[in-house]
Amino acid sequence: MSDTMWIGVIGTSVIAFALKFTGHSVPERFLSHPLIKRVNLLIPIALLSALVAVQSVTTKNTIVLDHRLAGLGAAIVALAFKASFPIVVLGAAITSAAVYNFL
Amino acid sequence: MSRVSSPTFRDSLSVSLTVGAYGVAFGAAAVANGFSVLQSCLLSLLTFSGASQFAVIGVIGSGGSALSGIATASLLGTRNGLYGVLMAPILKVRGFKRVVAAHITIDESTGVSLSQESRGLQAMREGFWLTGFGVFIFWNLFTLAGALGAKAMGDPSAWGLDAAVPAAFLGLVWPRLKSSTDKTLAILAAAFAIATTPFLPAGLPIIGTALIAVIVGLRSAK
Numbered sequence: 091m092s093d094t095m096w097i098g099v100i101g102t103s104v105i106a107f108a109l110k111f112t113g114h115s116v117p118e119r120f121l122s123h124p125l126i127k128r129v130n131l132l133i134p135i136a137l138l139s140a141l142v143a144v145q146s147v148t149t150k151n152t153i154v155l156d157h158r159l160a161g162l163g164a165a166i167v168a169l170a171f172k173a174s175f176p177i178v179v180l181g182a183a184i185t186s187a188a189v190y191n192f193l
Numbered sequence: 194m195s196r197v198s199s200p201t202f203r204d205s206l207s208v209s210l211t212v213g214a215y216g217v218a219f220g221a222a223a224v225a226n227g228f229s230v231l232q233s234c235l236l237s238l239l240t241f242s243g244a245s246q247f248a249v250i251g252v253i254g255s256g257g258s259a260l261s262g263i264a265t266a267s268l269l270g271t272r273n274g275l276y277g278v279l280m281a282p283i284l285k286v287r288g289f290k291r292v293v294a295a296h297i298t299i300d301e302s303t304g305v306s307l308s309q310e311s312r313g314l315q316a317m318r319e320g321f322w323l324t325g326f327g328v329f330i331f332w333n334l335f336t337l338a339g340a341l342g343a344k345a346m347g348d349p350s351a352w353g354l355d356a357a358v359p360a361a362f363l364g365l366v367w368p369r370l371k372s373s374t375d376k377t378l379a380i381l382a383a384a385f386a387i388a389t390t391p392f393l394p395a396g397l398p399i400i401g402t403a404l405i406a407v408i409v410g411l412r413s414a415k
């Protein structure tokens with residue numbers, strides 16, 4: 091079990107860095123095309139939106155609607171009122187914790 | 194690093210603190226999943242990508258093989274490669290600096306940097322370095338704290354930490370949703386990720402949305 095964990099720790103770290111460094115080393119000429127630039131700006135929007143969704147309403151491989159959704163609602167309200175980033179995150183945490191602990 | 198413009202510094206610091214604090218949850222989760230304090234801290238130091246770290250401890254901790262843990266974590270880590278592609282022409286660094294830049298290329302450093310666009314190239318660079326180093330410092334300190342205090346902390350849900358992470362991601366994507374195409378893509382991506390979660394291995398519902406971004410980009414370019 092411990093060997094599995096060490097392999098996991100080292101393997102994940104090596105590949106994580108390789109992926110990051112590869113991204114930084116792609117020749118710039120590949121990026122000059124307007125379409126590539128456009129897609130590169132859209133990809134983070136897609137991935138971050140997917141992360142919001144997956145981390146709000148799923149647990150492992152199932153869809154779970156729970157206290158986190160209340161937190162996300164608070165974050166949306168805070169963002170709609172142009173609140174700063176810490177307020178958005180704290181508001182979500184406090185709301186979610188309140189629902190989890192008291193409802 | 195040259196003089197730091199204060200709005201950029203404020204953005205970077207607030208992101209670093211709030212996101213870094215979630216390292217408590219990672220440290221606690223890693224130890225709860227049977228990883229040692231040393232292994233937990235090494236993941237935060239060397240992998241330094243929250244989603245990938247949670248993936249590998251989750252998969253191996255629930256009995257998965259090392260290979261499936263690494264594969265899931267790496268699928269989640271590919272987006273950092275995409276961020277690198279975005280950041281390289283902004284940072285324009287070589288050699289050792291590029292190695293350091295690559296290591297701190299994550300959601301938050303890229304997100305803050307891109308959000309500084311209206312303040313100019315220098316602010317974008319400062320946003321990247323400040324947020325990258327800031328998150329790195331706080332993430333690792335809080336990982337250690339979480340790993341050591343795992344038993345005392347108890348349930349991360351009781352502290353609202355499980356809702357803080359999606360809220361942080363939402364806070365990062367929100368300012369990017371300018372055109373109706375951006376908003377449509379965000380909704381499509383979220384819907385795809387939720388709909389495919391019961392069927393696809395962990396990580397794919399997120400990575401798969403990169404393909405949607407490509408399709409939307411191709412269609413809207415006409």
